Amino acid sequence: MNFNNLGSGDSGLENGISYLLVAGLIISLVLEITGVALLYLNNHSLEISQDPSMFIRGNDFFTFFIQQLRGENSHGIALRLMTLGIIVLILTPFIRLVMSVVYFGWEKNIKYVLITFFVLVVITISLVLH
Amino acid sequence: MLNIGYLTLISIVVGFVGSLTGLGGASILIPLLVLMGIPVKEAIACGMVAIIATSSGSASSYVKDRITNIRVAMFLEVFTICGAIAGATITTIIHPVYLYFFFAAFLLTSFLKIKSKDLDYREPQHQDRVSRWLGLKGSYYDEYSRKVIEYKADHAIQGGLGMLVAGLAAGMLGIGAGAFKVTVQENILKLPPKVSSTTSNFIIGMTALAGVSVYIFSGLLNLTLMAPMAIGTTVGAFMGGRILNKISDKVLRILFFLIVAYLIAQMVYKGVTAL
Numbered sequence: 001m002n003f004n005n006l007g008s009g010d011s012g013l014e015n016g017i018s019y020l021l022v023a024g025l026i027i028s029l030v031l032e033i034t035g036v037a038l039l040y041l042n043n044h045s046l047e048i049s050q051d052p053s054m055f056i057r058g059n060d061f062f063t064f065f066i067q068q069l070r071g072e073n074s075h076g077i078a079l080r081l082m083t084l085g086i087i088v089l090i091l092t093p094f095i096r097l098v099m100s101v102v103y104f105g106w107e108k109n110i111k112y113v114l115i116t117f118f119v120l121v122v123i124t125i126s127l128v129l130h
Numbered sequence: 131m132l133n134i135g136y137l138t139l140i141s142i143v144v145g146f147v148g149s150l151t152g153l154g155g156a157s158i159l160i161p162l163l164v165l166m167g168i169p170v171k172e173a174i175a176c177g178m179v180a181i182i183a184t185s186s187g188s189a190s191s192y193v194k195d196r197i198t199n200i201r202v203a204m205f206l207e208v209f210t211i212c213g214a215i216a217g218a219t220i221t222t223i224i225h226p227v228y229l230y231f232f233f234a235a236f237l238l239t240s241f242l243k244i245k246s247k248d249l250d251y252r253e254p255q256h257q258d259r260v261s262r263w264l265g266l267k268g269s270y271y272d273e274y275s276r277k278v279i280e281y282k283a284d285h286a287i288q289g290g291l292g293m294l295v296a297g298l299a300a301g302m303l304g305i306g307a308g309a310f311k312v313t314v315q316e317n318i319l320k321l322p323p324k325v326s327s328t329t330s331n332f333i334i335g336m337t338a339l340a341g342v343s344v345y346i347f348s349g350l351l352n353l354t355l356m357a358p359m360a361i362g363t364t365v366g367a368f369m370g371g372r373i374l375n376k377i378s379d380k381v382l383r384i385l386f387f388l389i390v391a392y393l394i395a396q397m398v399y400k401g402v403t404a405l
Contacts, residue, residue: 126343
């Protein structure tokens with residue numbers, strides 16, 4: 001059965017999104033599992049903690065992301081990996097959005113460029129300003 | 131006492147049951163976390179992150195199989211993200227006691243799923259101007275009937291407004307609001323049930339991202355809650371998806387009724403005792 005003619009007719013984008021979602025999820029879960037394992041090895045405890053270091057905090061998501069990559073304001077490798085896992089999870093639908101804007105731009109589909117760009121702008125503003 | 135190990139196991143069971151019943155992981159997990167003493171706002175915020183994980187996992191295969199309609203999804207996301215951002219902002223501001231009652235009330239919409247009957251889909255003759263202009267149509271191969279189903283959407287703007295409400299509830303309560311989204315797509319946009327549920331699943335990830343964008347710096351996202359929830363619900367949902375077709379509909383419906391009734395009773399009880 002040839003699936004390429006089915007769906008909404010955007011098979012290139014559909015394939016790309018499918019691979020992106022799987023890749024994002026796998027990378028995120030690997031980071032999370034490794035982080036939790038290291039946390040246990042370091043602390044010999046897996047308690048649900050209300051310590052301030054366990055909470056994600058910052059003023060701008062993208063600056064926060066770069067800080068985590070550089071290891072700034074980090075509370076050890078275990079928490080850093082767990083934070084990066086959550087960041088990858090959050091970035092996956094965001095990248096899907098960027099990919100959609102580029103795809104519809106490439107296809108010169110102005111209507112969907114505007115629709116996806118609107119969503120991208122709103123999400124970006126929300127990630128930057130909150 | 132609750133720890134990361136137990137929460138991972140609980141999340142696997144919840145992801146499994148949520149996948150079988152169509153409730154999703156977060157709607158079951160949030161009341162359970164509240165029962166175990168986790169502050170309701172923290173449980174809601176962390177639930178949104180778990181939703182992104184389960185949505186990414188299931189949406190990837192539906193998109194690849196061309197059942198999800200990504201144009202319909204992207205149009206509806208315009209509305210759900212606005213609702214989700216507004217809803218999440220409300221949650222960070224209002225007194226937690228209201229959230230127990232809102233959660234219980236919105237769980238009632240899960241029963242909408244049961245009301246929908248699996249009748250043969252008939253493509254609507256009419257398509258409104260906006261849906262036609264946006265090209266909201268498509269086709270998919272239905273394995274059950276072994277034929278290609280052609281469809282087109284209707285009432286795009288009304289459907290969008292319905293999704294605004296779904297997004298508001300999702301952002302406010304940290305859940306996917308999948309049953310509500312599917313109902314809007316089936317009854318207003320007149321999409322086939324399979325396209326509705328898979329497209330809803332796809333949209334849920336973006337709605338959750340919009341909600342998380344508000345929660346991320348509100349000091350409510352706890353790593354020791356999010357990590358086991360994301361790992362557990364993803365693994366559980368994966369396992370549930372593999373055995374879904376092997377369990378009778380009757381068992382699934384009884385399970386669904388029992389769980390929803392318990393969750394509603396528990397959230398109302400929590401709300402009343404917190405007054």
